[in-house]
Amino acid sequence: MNNFDYVRPATVAEAITAATAPNSAYLAAGTNLLDLMKGGIARPGRVVDVTRLPGLDRIEHLTDGGVRIGALVRNADLAHDAEFARAYPAVAEALLSGASAQLRNAATVGGNLLQRTRCGYFYDTASACNKREPGSGCEARDGENRLHAVLGWSEACIATHPSDFCVPLAALDAVVEIEGRSGRHEVTLEALHRLPGDAPERDSVLEPGDLIVALRLPGEARAFSAHARYLKIRERTSFAFAVVSAAAALRIEQGSIREARLALGGVAAKPWRARSAEKILAGGKPDQAAFRRAAEAALADAKPSGDNQFKIELARRIVVRALMLAVAGTPARIAALPASPFSSEVRSIA
Amino acid sequence: MNFSISLTVNGVRRDIELGDPRVTLLDLLRERLDLTGTKKGCDRGQCGACTMLVDGRRINSCLALAISHHGADILTIEGLARGDQLHPVQAAFIAHDGLQCGFCTPGQIMSAIGLIDEAQAGNDSERVREGMSGNLCRCGAYAGITEAVLEAQKTLADAKQGRAA
Numbered sequence: 328m329n330n331f332d333y334v335r336p337a338t339v340a341e342a343i344t345a346a347t348a349p350n351s352a353y354l355a356a357g358t359n360l361l362d363l364m365k366g367g368i369a370r371p372g373r374v375v376d377v378t379r380l381p382g383l384d385r386i387e388h389l390t391d392g393g394v395r396i397g398a399l400v401r402n403a404d405l406a407h408d409a410e411f412a413r414a415y416p417a418v419a420e421a422l423l424s425g426a427s428a429q430l431r432n433a434a435t436v437g438g439n440l441l442q443r444t445r446c447g448y449f450y451d452t453a454s455a456c457n458k459r460e461p462g463s464g465c466e467a468r469d470g471e472n473r474l475h476a477v478l479g480w481s482e483a484c485i486a487t488h489p490s491d492f493c494v495p496l497a498a499l500d501a502v503v504e505i506e507g508r509s510g511r512h513e514v515t516l517e518a519l520h521r522l523p524g525d526a527p528e529r530d531s532v533l534e535p536g537d538l539i540v541a542l543r544l545p546g547e548a549r550a551f552s553a554h555a556r557y558l559k560i561r562e563r564t565s566f567a568f569a570v571v572s573a574a575a576a577l578r579i580e581q582g583s584i585r586e587a588r589l590a591l592g593g594v595a596a597k598p599w600r601a602r603s604a605e606k607i608l609a610g611g612k613p614d615q616a617a618f619r620r621a622a623e624a625a626l627a628d629a630k631p632s633g634d635n636q637f638k639i640e641l642a643r644r645i646v647v648r649a650l651m652l653a654v655a656g657t658p659a660r661i662a663a664l665p666a667s668p669f670s671s672e673v674r675s676i677a
Numbered sequence: 678m679n680f681s682i683s684l685t686v687n688g689v690r691r692d693i694e695l696g697d698p699r700v701t702l703l704d705l706l707r708e709r710l711d712l713t714g715t716k717k718g719c720d721r722g723q724c725g726a727c728t729m730l731v732d733g734r735r736i737n738s739c740l741a742l743a744i745s746h747h748g749a750d751i752l753t754i755e756g757l758a759r760g761d762q763l764h765p766v767q768a769a770f771i772a773h774d775g776l777q778c779g780f781c782t783p784g785q786i787m788s789a790i791g792l793i794d795e796a797q798a799g800n801d802s803e804r805v806r807e808g809m810s811g812n813l814c815r816c817g818a819y820a821g822i823t824e825a826v827l828e829a830q831k832t833l834a835d836a837k838q839g840r841a842a
Contacts, residue, residue, distance in 0.1 A: 432734040
């Protein structure tokens, strides 16, 4: 790990000033940043420790039914907040399906949004990687790429975004609050992450010094709480990143789908909101034929970036299955194996 | 540049001068405080051998910068037994053969204590296994570990009820 200048600002304004210097990095729990620094992938000259900034560690249930989550709230604390889990069960399930209990106890909400890809070539400093070193090339393109992107990728980069949490957040219109040099602004979660294009080194739309201070979920997203699931295929049942995942949320009235929300994980450089599929589902009956049509629409633009053709059909099937689980209803308690198709609670449904 | 931090480690206040900001909690305890019970496995947050309780929560100490944890209250494997009297989780690991080589055991035990405190798993073995998935055991003692956690949880719950009665 390279040496660095360590600063611990007392206020958000001081933090932004400190982090605006070139080659600075914000440090919260460090569960991703320290791993990247140990591997020499991230080499910040200055580390700005934001863990002591006041007021960023609260979960506020708002009067309009929404929730405002401070950027320093720990993943586990959010997932286990009973009111949050009741209102946004797919988000809680996604959180609990990610990483391990130790990592969830440390990792923060803001850090989760900004975690970097797990592409092996990004992690291997001996390999060419346009995300790590712009212009150097992409060794994943002709390498081991069965887990890489099938949507939104470019010749410059085929990496995926690894977050589970972000998938239902994209589906439910979450908003990210950002403080920066020019004051406070907001972007939707869906607009936070960038597709690679020819600048894969930029994961997000954040500018130097920008600090995520909070995340909001709108009160309207509570309308899906009775039919909301997250489903995730992994190469082992726990403590693994998604090969493919889906968040499905339905508002069902008198046997018909009034409104549907759908997003996919593990398929692109950002959580992938499938609006075309949502439109197909809205107004129709919640049956398997409709779900399959929705799945076809969600993956209509997909194309393999390597040995990952299988992910396209796998993603369609996960969409269908997640929708079936959502129709069956949100379980009273999150499954023993969160988001797993191998959970006994899930196997009992179709 | 030197940095001063204070930690409470197994109930004892420790004031430490750090000459380098890169030191993790794991390395600080092992190399500076001679508390080598906590093990360094992967050093990348993937194996759980370095699990300790920080302010009552189980975390991977290999991914925690010491300097960022000024003021923290830390509990490690060395802080569990009272003389010869083992902590109920330690005793249960022995009773159920929850180990073979023992390298992952301090992390497994600290993780189990964290899991029991979190009170999410109950007596459901599937939830215990899921809750312990952050601790790898290369010897494959998982069956014994699960049994040990379930028994220790019951012992601790009974003791708590006994105190309340």
